[in-house]
Amino acid sequence: MSAPGASGAAGSRSSGGAPFVMAAPALALFSLFALVPMAIVGYLSFTRWNGLGSPSWTGSDNWREALTSDVTRHALWLTAKFMVVSWLVQTPVSLLLGVFVAGRQRYRTLLAVVYFVPMLISAAALAIIFKNLLDPNFGLGATLGLPLLDHNWLGDPQLAFYTTVFVVAWQFVPFHTLLYQAGTRQIPASLYEAAAIDGAGRLAQFRHITLPQLRYTIVTSSTLMLVGSLTYFDVVFVLTGGGPGLATRFLPLDMYITGFQSNEMGRASAISVVLVAVGLLLSLIIVRFSGFSRMRSQQAGM
Amino acid sequence: MSAHSPTSHAPAARRLRRGNPLGALGGLLWLLVVLVPVYWVLVTSLRSREGFFDANPLAVPSSPTLENYRLVLDHDFGRYLLNSALVTAGATLLVLAVSFLAAYAIVRGTGRLLRWTFSLFLLGLAIPLQATIIPVYYLIAKAQMYDTLAAVILPSAAFAIPLTVLILVNFLRDVPDELFESMRADGAGHWRMLWSLALPLSRPALITVTLYDALNVWNGFLFPLILTQSPDQRVLPLFVWSFQGEFTINVPAVLAAVVLSTLPVLALYAVGRRQLISGLTAGFGK
Numbered sequence: 315m316s317a318p319g320a321s322g323a324a325g326s327r328s329s330g331g332a333p334f335v336m337a338a339p340a341l342a343l344f345s346l347f348a349l350v351p352m353a354i355v356g357y358l359s360f361t362r363w364n365g366l367g368s369p370s371w372t373g374s375d376n377w378r379e380a381l382t383s384d385v386t387r388h389a390l391w392l393t394a395k396f397m398v399v400s401w402l403v404q405t406p407v408s409l410l411l412g413v414f415v416a417g418r419q420r421y422r423t424l425l426a427v428v429y430f431v432p433m434l435i436s437a438a439a440l441a442i443i444f445k446n447l448l449d450p451n452f453g454l455g456a457t458l459g460l461p462l463l464d465h466n467w468l469g470d471p472q473l474a475f476y477t478t479v480f481v482v483a484w485q486f487v488p489f490h491t492l493l494y495q496a497g498t499r500q501i502p503a504s505l506y507e508a509a510a511i512d513g514a515g516r517l518a519q520f521r522h523i524t525l526p527q528l529r530y531t532i533v534t535s536s537t538l539m540l541v542g543s544l545t546y547f548d549v550v551f552v553l554t555g556g557g558p559g560l561a562t563r564f565l566p567l568d569m570y571i572t573g574f575q576s577n578e579m580g581r582a583s584a585i586s587v588v589l590v591a592v593g594l595l596l597s598l599i600i601v602r603f604s605g606f607s608r609m610r611s612q613q614a615g616m
Numbered sequence: 617m618s619a620h621s622p623t624s625h626a627p628a629a630r631r632l633r634r635g636n637p638l639g640a641l642g643g644l645l646w647l648l649v650v651l652v653p654v655y656w657v658l659v660t661s662l663r664s665r666e667g668f669f670d671a672n673p674l675a676v677p678s679s680p681t682l683e684n685y686r687l688v689l690d691h692d693f694g695r696y697l698l699n700s701a702l703v704t705a706g707a708t709l710l711v712l713a714v715s716f717l718a719a720y721a722i723v724r725g726t727g728r729l730l731r732w733t734f735s736l737f738l739l740g741l742a743i744p745l746q747a748t749i750i751p752v753y754y755l756i757a758k759a760q761m762y763d764t765l766a767a768v769i770l771p772s773a774a775f776a777i778p779l780t781v782l783i784l785v786n787f788l789r790d791v792p793d794e795l796f797e798s799m800r801a802d803g804a805g806h807w808r809m810l811w812s813l814a815l816p817l818s819r820p821a822l823i824t825v826t827l828y829d830a831l832n833v834w835n836g837f838l839f840p841l842i843l844t845q846s847p848d849q850r851v852l853p854l855f856v857w858s859f860q861g862e863f864t865i866n867v868p869a870v871l872a873a874v875v876l877s878t879l880p881v882l883a884l885y886a887v888g889r890r891q892l893i894s895g896l897t898a899g900f901g902k
Binding site: 330331333334336337340341343344346347348351352354355410413415417422427428429430431432434435436438443444445446447452457458487492537545546548569570573574579582586589598601 | 636639640642643646647649650651652653654656657668669672673674710713714715717718720721722723724725726727729730733736737740742743744746747748749750751752753754755757770771773774775777778781806810831834835836837838841842852853854856857860867870871874877878881882885889893
């Protein structure tokens with residue numbers, strides 16, 4: 315970067331750095347729709363508001379209701395379970411696939427091209443595909459007559475949860491595979507050569523070289539996965555709408571239904587504050603404990 | 617990710633070219649998991665309603681028909697396509713314009729305010745922004761913008777700013793200082809350097825973020841869902857959703873709508889796969 319000269323007047327003079335004015339539009343737009351809302355949602359959580367008209371102050375009522383509501387508590391527990399199970403499913407799959415397609419063989423590159431396709435489909439379209447594909451009467455399982463596939467995937471409360479985990483994995487594994495592919499391709503080949511000379515087998519190489527070298531990719535991917543499934547909405551909304559019963563009513567969905575369907579925006583705002591706080595805390599904890607920020611300064615550039 | 621020179625990376629290539637039967641098996645399995653649903657969607661969308669109930673679901677349709685596609689097109693598909701195009705173009709242009717300016721200022725500037733702004737954007741990457749839909753709805757309603765395309769454009773653009781700025785900043789940092797210094801010696805100000813030096817040089821990064829942001833806005837569902845209401849303002853993901861609500865039983869037609877709404881993105885992928893993928897990994901993939 316240029317020398318820290320005197321940056322005074324809005325710099326078209328030769329010594330000045332670029333003027334702050336240039337960053338102002340982005341800052342204004344981002345503040346208006348991302349930062350101001352965080353303040354507003356805090357305020358709204360202490361009001362009663364039906365989405366029309368004006369909010370009226372009610373103190374801590376919403377918080378008391380939200381925190382004692384069985385539905386919301388259940389949603390909280392379900393969300394935690396969803397985050398853990400999703401992580402357990404998506405991480406090994408995308409890690410192994412990513413390492414595999416990092417190879418330079420032509421067929422692996424081709425595989426990677428196909429793997430990526432689910433990322434292109436909108437969440438709404440994707441949910442509709444699986445809703446029909448898994449339909450107990452007209453779906454693939456029923457019409458194909460395979461007993462293994464013939465279940466009421468979205469109608470049975472137990473199954474619906476894991477089906478949702480699978481569909482969300484179908485959508486996001488491609489992205490994480492991509493991260494692991496990029497990460498693996500950056501591991502210096504000399505490490506493997508040295509290990510091979512020492513007689514390390516493939517499994518040993520994977521355990522002692524690939525995995526440790528992918529540490530920061532794992533951290534990045536896991537952060538995105540966990541915060542992502544904490545706040546995930548689109549597919550679940552279209553696929554199950556939270557049902558059957560409350561089986562897939564995760565916290566973001568609970569917030570949406572409370573706010574936009576039951577018209578209790580105040581209470582929904584309280585749930586929203588919880589979501590923002592947990593998500594932010596989660597990112598910060600992971601970043602702090604993984605030394606992620608140190609790594610960023612080590613590896614500047616692309 | 618510059619590991620493409622064949623000579624210097626020959627050892628890497630050798631290592632990376634080993635066979636791996638177990639991996640191949642897993643890779644093949646996932647290929648099926650991806651391809652079977654996609655294939656099923658395509659063949660089913662070509663079946664007649666009667667054919668759908670009779671046939672083996674994975675067989676190639678004996679008498680393929682485009683009537684489902686016609687049905688979708690007859691339901692104002694063109695209108696929703698246009699809406700999606702407007703929202704995507706509007707949001708992408710907006711986010712590119714403000715983010716490029718900001719990235720230039722952050723890289724070429726020195727002020728504390730600028731450093732502070734950049735930290736704020738970095739923090740923005742960690743904020744679960746989807747959780748703020750209620751206040752966004754509140755703001756849009758207050759501004760009398762509810763149920764307009766602009767209501768979707770503004771927050772979609774705003775939420776894309778952090779990652780877009782980050783990618784552009786990373787790119788601009790690699791532009792050699794001397795290029796700017798020599799222009800400056802000729803008396804050029806920041807606006808001219810931005811326009812005639814930084815902009816043309818950033819083309820690859822700009823293409824990448826354009827594709828990435830456009831994909832996200834095009835597929836966006838939550839903002840249109842909460843910020844619009846009337847069919848006039850509907851974008852494609854909302855259309856697909858409401859279409860399946862209306863034609864639940866007509867599975868081939870519903871799937872034809874899914875295919876039609878995805879076609880533009882598939883075309884984009886076919887043309888700009890490399891740039892799109894580097895956009896996806898650029899922000900995180902280190």
